[in-house]
Amino acid sequence: MTARKPGAPMPNTLRALIHSTATHPARQVACPHCRALPGKPCVLRTTGRLLPEPHPKRVSAWAQQTAVCPECQVERTTPCHDHGRPLRYVHDRRTTEAKETAA
Template sequence: MTRPRSAPMPTSLRANRPAPHPARTVRCPHCGAAEGTRCTTRSGRITKTSPCPARRAAHAIATAVCPTCQTAPGTPCRGIDGTETAVHQQRYTEAEGDAA
């Protein structure tokens, strides 16, 4: 006995899918997911939630000017003393706000 084939997804449902997260435009430095693909868990399962935090940070650094420390795209955020610091929340908002 063979299983019946699945029907293709109707266009009306396909059109209502949310847009992929903008961080998918960069390779994930944490799990190694390629550009355009979703992040994976340690066991190799594709995650159904947001991308890895490291991927979001890499995307923000690569694409947005930081409103807090005024660093250019491609340059890590800087603290008051000029040392490298974690990505500022406003930079995430700047990088991901264009696609939202």
């Protein structure tokens, strides 16, 4: 059995084209997980590989800035809470609301 040679790496120009055509609206804010700047894709901290989708923390930060939460009734920029305890992420309904307003 022979070892298979790995394929050629994707050129950066093609990679940039792929990421620029399919941008997620959460890229409007900086990523609190990998520190990617607004407008730039998220990256893996260990390898530096660009991710096609933003980190969940970035989506949560974007939803918090964009939409009012229909579940806990907090205003924009206010973190979601559960009976007074702040949550690490926003409610799913808030993310859905943010996606609907962005469309």
